[in-house]
Amino acid sequence: MSSPVSLFLTASLAASRAFAAPQDIPPAASFYVPTLPGLVQDEENPLRMFAGHIPSDPDAASLPSTTVYAHTFFLMIKARRRVDKERILFWFNGGPGCSSFDGLLLESGPLRMKDGILQVIEGGWDEYSTIVFVDQPPGTGYSYTSTNRYVHELTEAARQYMEFMRNFYKIFPEYQEVDTYLGGESYAGQYIPYFADSMLEAGLPRTLKGVAIGNGWIDARRQYPAYLEYGLKHGLVEAGSDHYKKTKSETDACIERLKKIKDKEPVKESGCENILAVVAESRNKMVEGNITECVNIYDIQLDDTYPACGSDWPYELANITEYLQRKDVTAALHATGKSTGWIECDSAVHTAMMNQNSESAVALLPRILEKVSVMLFAGDQDLICNYVGIEALISALTWNGETGLGKVQTQSWTVDGTPAGTWVTSRNLTYVKIFNASHMAPYDNPLVTHDMILRFMGVNFSSITDGSARIPSSVGDDVKPVFVPEDQKPTPPPANIGKTPEQDKAMWEAYYNAGSAALVLLLIFLAIGVFFWCRIRSRRRVSQVRLEEESIPLHSSVDDDEGFRQRAGKGKERALGDASEREEMFTVADSDDEDEFKSPVPTR
Numbered sequence: 001m002s003s004p005v006s007l008f009l010t011a012s013l014a015a016s017r018a019f020a021a022p023q024d025i026p027p028a029a030s031f032y033v034p035t036l037p038g039l040v041q042d043e044e045n046p047l048r049m050f051a052g053h054i055p056s057d058p059d060a061a062s063l064p065s066t067t068v069y070a071h072t073f074f075l076m077i078k079a080r081r082r083v084d085k086e087r088i089l090f091w092f093n094g095g096p097g098c099s100s101f102d103g104l105l106l107e108s109g110p111l112r113m114k115d116g117i118l119q120v121i122e123g124g125w126d127e128y129s130t131i132v133f134v135d136q137p138p139g140t141g142y143s144y145t146s147t148n149r150y151v152h153e154l155t156e157a158a159r160q161y162m163e164f165m166r167n168f169y170k171i172f173p174e175y176q177e178v179d180t181y182l183g184g185e186s187y188a189g190q191y192i193p194y195f196a197d198s199m200l201e202a203g204l205p206r207t208l209k210g211v212a213i214g215n216g217w218i219d220a221r222r223q224y225p226a227y228l229e230y231g232l233k234h235g236l237v238e239a240g241s242d243h244y245k246k247t248k249s250e251t252d253a254c255i256e257r258l259k260k261i262k263d264k265e266p267v268k269e270s271g272c273e274n275i276l277a278v279v280a281e282s283r284n285k286m287v288e289g290n291i292t293e294c295v296n297i298y299d300i301q302l303d304d305t306y307p308a309c310g311s312d313w314p315y316e317l318a319n320i321t322e323y324l325q326r327k328d329v330t331a332a333l334h335a336t337g338k339s340t341g342w343i344e345c346d347s348a349v350h351t352a353m354m355n356q357n358s359e360s361a362v363a364l365l366p367r368i369l370e371k372v373s374v375m376l377f378a379g380d381q382d383l384i385c386n387y388v389g390i391e392a393l394i395s396a397l398t399w400n401g402e403t404g405l406g407k408v409q410t411q412s413w414t415v416d417g418t419p420a421g422t423w424v425t426s427r428n429l430t431y432v433k434i435f436n437a438s439h440m441a442p443y444d445n446p447l448v449t450h451d452m453i454l455r456f457m458g459v460n461f462s463s464i465t466d467g468s469a470r471i472p473s474s475v476g477d478d479v480k481p482v483f484v485p486e487d488q489k490p491t492p493p494p495a496n497i498g499k500t501p502e503q504d505k506a507m508w509e510a511y512y513n514a515g516s517a518a519l520v521l522l523l524i525f526l527a528i529g530v531f532f533w534c535r536i537r538s539r540r541r542v543s544q545v546r547l548e549e550e551s552i553p554l555h556s557s558v559d560d561d562e563g564f565r566q567r568a569g570k571g572k573e574r575a576l577g578d579a580s581e582r583e584e585m586f587t588v589a590d591s592d593d594e595d596e597f598k599s600p601v602p603t604r
């Protein structure tokens with residue numbers, strides 16, 4: 001029997017079995033994931049993974065025992081190689097409501113789904129740092145809670161995250177002493193400052209060192225008006241055209257609305273959310289009066305079928321979803337507690353996150369920057385959270401005694417001899433613009449973004465003898481020191497006489513390293529070849545459509561853009577489909593407020 005009621009009971013029984021009391025935290029060993037179905041591990045250098053649910057509802061102790069309260073899912077991959085010191089980075093995708101498996105399988109993580117086969121790639125951030133992918137707020141990805149306990153405010157998301165962290169450190173206490181970073185993308189531009197602020201306030205851990213946000217949605221006041229400027233710079237809007245006039249009047253109306261909000265920095269403003277669609281209009285292709293193609297709003301180098309416009313991209317997502325919904329995969333990840341299975345983006349979680357009281361994360365940045373480093377990075381081909389808006393927010397931000405970047409020079413950044421982007425740091429804030437990269441920058445070039453995060457984390461490159469961190473790179477005149485094997489040093493020691501066993505060992509290690517450097521280079525060329533091949537393939541139309549639309553802070557509801565309205569309508573229908581399915585299992589609070597959240601446009 002699989003009525004919704006029995007599913008509900010199964011979920012709550014599973015939960016109470018696993019965690020009879022909120023403080024009943026399972027041991028680390030119970031989270032160990034030896035491997036994943038279909039994954040061919042490198043025996044020399046396997047992924048060491050831990051995954052499962054951690055209770056994350058700070059009010060759990062006071063709830064009736066039948067309540068299904070928040071269980072946050074994480075997947076941790078331990079650093080595979082040694083460097084100067086240990087580091088740990090927690091990664092978050094956006095939405096709200098999108099799973100951090102996007103990060104694991106498409107971006108900062110070492111795994112990719114190529115042609116339906118799970119593979120390990122070079123450039124995963126787990127190579128030199130432990131990385132933890134967190135599905136939050138509860139309800140997202142494999143995380144679960146009853147729907148009437150979904151999070152409505154960023155402040156509440158941060159409270160639940162802190163409860164997750166407290167319990168995480170009970171299981172893995174050693175990481176409380178390790179240099180800690182937060183990273184993520186898109187709507188995580190809201191989460192990450194909130195989480196960092198709470199961590200700094202609680203002193204948990206005392207070792208928080210920095211946060212990195214990619215194409216973040218951080219500052220509505222600067223980011224909505226930036227659509228027009230980005231469109232002008234990147235050929236989506238032609239100055240003086242009728243399309244320009246239309247976009248300009250939308251933007252001016254938006255700015256007027258934003259000016260009226262004086263009490264706080266808004267997370268979003270419904271009167272501004274149509275600008276994106278209007279800017280993108282110029283790329284619509286028509287066949288007999290019907291729109292058939294449109295620009296991919298996450299990568300303007302690409303076109304997509306209408307009305308998806310990027311929402312079913314990257315196309316690996318269909319296979320990823322199928323994989324993560326498999327019973328054997330769910331079991332291997334210790335995620336069976338999520339009775340409804342994995343979806344990429346949960347629209348009910350998205351809809352619940354209304355932020356009627358929380359201010360936008362930009363308001364928190366100055367006090368975070370007093371204590372830790374912040375890196376804002378942006379793939380320059382993304383429209384939805386574009387770099388022009390990020391630059392505008394930096395120019396308007398006052399931190400550590402000054403407004404904007406000040407007199408510092410922006411420098412060119414190269415990786416492996418190719419221009420990778422621009423780099424600038426001022427008073428603990430680093431801004432990196434990444435060339436030829438989308439909203440999901442690590443998807444486009446994992447080795448480039450890996451170099452970026454290693455630099456941001458201050459990895460001592462001189463001490464690295466192994467792996468992809470040896471790929472040459474530079475920021476301005478600051479050239480990455482490259483480990484020079486003994487046999488390639490300018491003045492070799494005279495002859496072979498009198499060598500200690502240690503010297504002998506060093507010599508053989510040096511030969512080994514020279515060999516592996518050549519191998520790494522070969523692999524890089526191969527990877528680049530495969531990348532381009534896949535990229536060309538990915539432009540072909542695929543018939544699979546993602547089951548679940550990504551949700552975002554942005555919504556288009558103005559009637560004059562038929563295209564995006566229809567597309568958004570598709571998202572809404574799915575949203576309602578999901579929510580009503582779940583309503584039978586749990587009660588959905590605040591369903592009246594749903595009307596405010598028509599037509600989500602996907603963001604990750």
Ligand SMILES: *[C@@H]1O[C@H](CO)[C@@H](O)[C@H](O)[C@H]1NC(C)=O
Pocket residue numbers: 113114115116117315316319542
């Ligand atoms: C999805 O997996 C199938 C094999 O199961 C493969 O043929 C197909 O190319 C994959 N799709 C993408 C977009 O990688």
Ligand SMILES: *[C@@H]1O[C@H](CO)[C@@H](O)[C@H](O)[C@H]1NC(C)=O
Pocket residue numbers: 287288289290
């Ligand atoms: C255009 O859309 C209309 C209404 O949806 C449909 O009936 C018609 O077949 C479409 N034309 C083409 C060429 O696709």
Ligand SMILES: *[C@@H]1O[C@H](CO)[C@@H](O)[C@H](O)[C@H]1NC(C)=O
Pocket residue numbers: 369370371372373400427428
């Ligand atoms: C930057 O961060 C450090 C801590 O990492 C702090 O001591 C310093 O005051 C901050 N401010 C400036 C202007 O560097």
Ligand SMILES: *[C@@H]1O[C@H](CO)[C@@H](O)[C@H](O)[C@H]1NC(C)=O
Pocket residue numbers: 418419420435436
């Ligand atoms: C960016 O991509 C374009 C076209 O794909 C190419 O012509 C250009 O050289 C690339 N630039 C960099 C810096 O890689």
Ligand SMILES: *[C@@H]1O[C@H](CO)[C@@H](O)[C@H](O)[C@H]1NC(C)=O
Pocket residue numbers: 460461462463
């Ligand atoms: C970096 O590592 C090298 C080689 O181990 C060491 O000599 C150097 O002192 C380190 N630099 C810093 C700043 O720790």
